[in-house]
Amino acid sequence: MKLWAKGTDPEPKIIDYTAGNDSFTDLAFAKWDIVGSMAHVTMLGKQGLISTDEKVDLLKKLATLLDKDAKGKLRIEDGIEDIHSQIEKELVALLGDTGKKIHTGRSRNDQVLVDIRLYSRELIDSTACLVGILFGKLQQLSEKHKNLLIPGYTHMQPAMVSSFGMWFGSYAEALTDDLLTLSSARAMNNRNPLGTAAGYGSTLPIDRKITTELLEFDDLLYNSAYASLSRGKIEMSIASALASLAQTLGRFAMDSCLFMSAEYRFINFPDEYITGSSIMPQKRNPDVFEIMRGKMNVIQTLPGQIAMLVSNLPSGYNRELQLLKQMIFNAFNDIQETVSILNIMLDNIIVRDDIMDSALYNPIFSTEEANRLAKAGMPFRDAYKEVANMVKMGKPFRKTSLDEYSHDGSIGNLCNAKIATLFKERMSGFKGRTAYEIAEKILSVNSLAQ
Template identity: 50%
Template sequence: FLRNEIQELVTEIKELFDLLISLSEKHKNTLLPGYTHLQLAMPSSFGLWFGAYAESLVDDIITLQSAYKITNKNPLGSAAGYGSSFPLNRKMTTELLGFSDLNYNVVYAQMGRGKTEKIVASAISNVASTIGKLSMDACLYLNQNFGFISFPEELTTGSSIMPHKKNPDVFELIRSRCNTLQAIPLEITLITTNLPSGYHRDLQLLKEKLFPAFNQLKNCLRMTHLMLSNIEVKDDLLKDEKYKYLFSVEEVNKLVLQGIPFRDAYKVIGQSIEKGEFTYYDQLHHTHEGSMGNLCNEEIQRLMNTEIQSFQFDVVNKKLERLIQ
């Protein structure tokens, strides 16, 4: 069950990843304010924003891969946790069912209950964290005081008394659901903490915590895909006068490249800001890897493809098909 659910999750994640990479390429030259401490910081771009979440999903896939390696071990034959006097061939069932290896020690095979679920839940939590943060960004960027993005009217909700409202309810619900998903590893930890080795009825409660999480996360991924498929981004955001100080670091860097020590350049630009004399040039030239002028989306795509191929789902699927025939 867990192997199959992880495979389905990987499929949904890859679809969202592909969309994010596509959006990153499409909007790579569309500038976006960058923030630290929720204060204006430096210029960014929609290419960077979409691409950042794409790369985050790569690391989430890696954690799912670790969870898959744990679940892809065969516990069959461990019985109640102490083995059996029947002359079983546990390696045969391992091969027939497409497991990568055995849980060799029968006591550990039983102890793996709770541990396996917690590892899988942690991987789910990582994906949920990425989607939740993206949802929060979307809610913020849709706010009229930001106005960076918009969605068709049918994907937002109105108000019973305020006719002007276009609320990001979908992203709000995704955000909330992703927060509850991130609580599951702790819930599992609290169920299994201080249990001695061997089987205990407490472990039955693991299913009601973990099993619904798969569909909940898949639904969040699908809804995020739907919303982003219809996103509209605003051009020329940084032409607005209120964003001019985003370019302060660019002006400092220009002075440094002219041979002025950084501290002195920082002071010069800082004083020009204080005196209301700050001027800037809004054409940016960033070339290093991962910057707005060099997104490295092909490299990120390569990382994702490599990680997904390492699951070797086809090996398991073929063995199960052969067993059923």
């Protein structure tokens, strides 16, 4: 079944190639296609484009299909092009001509667009929730280990005094900014394209504000032509947010690989969380963090991939835009899987408490020696040169203590509470409403609450 069929059977290989993996991708957002249709039917009823009885019948059957999908029983049958066609086919089988009215006032273009935006919103919100759990773990570890000093590095050389508290806390604050980019992507995504049809509107007296409110979009996507033009732009915004988060996760993974190496041994994990070698008995490999690093590097290429896909397209819908769906949804899957496994690893991380006992790291106290001379009145540049000579002569330096660091953001004043407040403020925009909650609301509006 093809919604666009006009009496000619298309070559099956053409359909297979152009549809690609759409059938698998479509099932992922089937629930949102059904919920979008429920909102659309409600609007058609209010506008007198279908009768009250037809509206009620369609809503009841759509609710049945939603339940079928929730139980994992909804399938795209052989010969059916996509989830939209499958749902319309089932409605026609159940309701006859009434089922054929589901497509009144909309195109498959805006139907796909609303599905993608609703599903993307769900994925953004669930990703933010997982990031919130990760943020909490990093802050807990930062507080727990804030008194354990470690060397801080620049150019991969021991540089200045740091702490496990600062290391864990820095990644927690990075997630706070990642949340801001994710929030921005959510805001761009959360505008309603339903009713823009094929990108040029319709002569039917539809009311797009009704579906906007029912589906809990922030606003309309107003210009109908921009609906298709926004394809690629919205995905780019989402991809950029995911790439920002991937950068944070990837850099933490790289740090962990280094800190687990024999030359560092700053952190470790129980045997159950690392792998070994088939020939080298001593090996303790950080495979989780290596895979994490690789997957996050791939996600950071996603904005470039999307740019190449859409950069020379004319306005209006073009078929290659469907490739965006799998690119974005696969990236969400990898991000969520990575955050989840990192949460598990952090629950089992072991940190060393004697790192700074090594004479290897004594020179990192040299900067604070120069600062002490400067506080005593010596010009800093002269103090720098004097301490540099001490380094050359191999003289040891007095270790500084945490209470000597008092300014905001130093190892003695990590400001974790302020960072937590900022994170909480930025989390407030992720509402996390499910398809089933919105469906229940739509049924309630129509006095059909289950």
